[in-house]
Amino acid sequence: MSDVTIRQLGLDYGDTTVLKDISFNVAEGEFVTLLGPSGCGKTTTLMSIAGLAEPTRGSISCGEVTLFDGAKRINRPPERRDCGVVFQSYAIWPHMSVADNVAYPLRLRRRPKAEIAAAVAQTLALVGLGELAQRYPHELSGGQQQRVAMARAVVYSPQVLLLDEPLSNLDAKLREQARVWLKDIQARLGLTTIFVTHDQDEALAMSDRIVVMKDGAIEQIGAPEEVYREPSSPFVASFLGSSNLIAGTVVGASAGRTDVRIGRDGAVVSVDGPVPAGVAEVQLMVRPEEVRLSGQARDQSAIPVRIESRMFLGAHYRYGVEHAGISFFVDSRDAITGASAYAHIPSGARVFDATPSAPSNQEPVHA
């Protein structure tokens, strides 16, 4: 296996740009997830690595080998890239048995018969399908088909494993089991893996690093904890987990701290981190579980809120609250009765520039 490096990869489809010159790299043995809403270019990126989509410019290399280079007009055909791919539809060949599906890549490589049989048996045992080798795909459940696809992709020890939403066709319970199982196999084989998903839970649970994509560009790259706790933009903040984006104005800054007034005429909260000079309108990003809600004000940072709604979600309640005309959510384990309460916004809340005329109001003001 080897590392994968993607440099300035761009893809135009007619007049629309599907990939906007993105760059990232995947270290040897690393599990990297491409995460984003549908149409963000994550599958296109994956298929460009596999050789099934042709980028317009940039380069892709795997170890020492250049798979694609727009400038040098290099474009290795998919069969010479040595990537193992698990497709969203699994793409199990319906006219071949499970064992034949898994043996196919080895037969192409002209391995001796005995070696093929041994490798197929070993790989099917690894994915827990040893008993079903002679079955045909239509006799398998969705979860079993997904395992066959996985076995076929890893049986020839490819340089890179590419997974295109392999869990999206499974039902919720099976998906959680498959997550653990998939991560376990990847770790055991130590394969360099690129995983595509639109499911934030999968991305957070499985990845070493996450590449968050939007509209063909990369929004943020980082470890799951980093991306979750320190999102670089309101988009990342709202795509991973739930978050409140509270509009406010800067009323003062000193010694790396910023005072923000909520709404037009609300209370002032003080948060860590500076804002560039001249930025007046901002968004405060804070997750519902980070806000504390209490019946009484505990300290000066508490702001009075009116409770608009209350939902019981099992582990906790989710309150919809309002302050100075701005609504946001707060999670709390406590059942608070009454129409008003106090919210404590932590000083670790992040501040994003929200100046309307700014070329991109998604720019983080501190990183």
Added chain:
Amino acid sequence: MSLPNDAGRAAARDRRWLSAASLTWWATLAVSALLLLGAVLPIGYAALRSVPLYESGGSFTLENYTAFLSDPAFWTALRNTSLLAVLTAVPSILIGTALAVLVTRTNMPGRSLIGVLLLAPLLFPGLGATLGWVSMYAPSGYISTWFANTFGGVPWNLYSIPGMALVSLERTVPMVYLLARARLSTLDSSIEDAARSAGAGPMRILRTITLPMMRPSLLLAGVLISMMVFESLGLPLLLGTSSGIETVSTYIYNNWTSSADNQGLVSATASTLLLIVTLMMLLRSRLEGDSKRFITSSGKPKARRPLQLGVLGPLASALCLAWVMLAIVMPTFGLLMTAFTQIFSPLISPWEVLTTHNFSTVFESPAFVRSIRNSIIVAVVGAIVSTVALTVAALVAHRSEFRFRTALPPLLLFPRAMPGIVVGMGLFWAFVVVDPSGWVRTSIWGIMIAFIVRNTAVGYAAIESTLLSISSELDGAARTCGAGWLRTGWTIVIPLLRPALGACFILMFVALLNDYDPAIFLMTSGNEVIGLTMLRQWLAGFAGPVAALGVVQMLITALVLGAGRLFFGVKAHV
């Protein structure tokens, strides 16, 4: 972990496969272009030359065009053809649509049986069915004679333009029926329910909702029928000759056969006919694209609630059955009786003149036997060759990285716009130029090539529709596993295409067995085919043997289609 040695070997093998793959791509494009252009270019060239292509000398000239454009007979023929197209299209659309609505959208008694019977004519292409109509409805036909004896006169005349239109219905009504039925099946019946809950009665729903939604497919049917009429040669030749009615295609045929000096004029007229039909095909593509605007599908199909006809139901069934009886059963019966009697007339009981004489005539004549044998060879070999070639072409067109792959489908589908006589004449000139010895031109292989070119669209459509429904992730998976393009095609896509390949073979077999007009310019003694032998014999006035040949043709067709249905689930219509 892969060994470097192993990987190096795989890479070397792949490079070889890669070049073999691109060789296949270029060869496919070259052959397709050659066959299509081979049929078109020589006509254009011959039309612009002052002497026939096989003579030396001559110069470029527009005289051939001025010759036929100043010939009043051509304009009469064009007027006749246009009139025939309208007289065929309007009743076909009315009858075909009415039948489709009754069968698919109402609770008419016996609708499923009627639905099956309506498609029967598609099982019997070729001249046999036309002969069946003539045996019943021509002035001396069985039903006409009976009608005249009973009522003192016959209000119809088959040897006229309306008469030809009447016989054309036999082929065009099932076509409209199929198009309308397909359209109706994509219409969500909840749009009718919505009108009903808004207070509309069944007849009003039909008039204001269902029929307007079908408009694009009915227009499309009109264009397709006009194309068929302009292409058709056998029917106007057989029915129009005696009363001196010429259409564009018989104008071409008559000029070709009457004198050897007319070849420039014939080519010029043929190129004009090709232009007319091509324009119709462009219109057709436009209409097909347009019809997407009318798609209403909304998720899963719902159970249909048929319109309640009430007391009108049995009346509708009776009308449908009358159509089946008069337009399908009677002509088929007429063909059988013509084949099995000495004379088929209401004046003599047919049971007294039963005979197998016509069949013995056929099987004792070397020319007839040869034409049956040749037709079967052409159909079998041609169907195999074209299935293989069209499979490769479809894979190149839809599953390769070939730069010019998008050029292939139009090349393969264009021949459906080419009238049979135009294909035949074009290839005649091409063979004259390429093969001066005349061996290909006078062998059955020349005819086979002409028939294949004319019918590629039939087989290609069968393969293409299935290929497009096979997820490209399946071959993507094989490619990423390390299989080259050729091996992916051979081990993954072709096995999955197997039912479609069976369908392609069967449909091509039937088309090649029954086709005849492309062979008109290529036939000499020795390379006769059934269809053309029938046409010649009929023009010479021998109806009995023609009917016997028609029965033979029909039997082989039914046998092969039956086998296709059994083994591959092939339908006679795609």
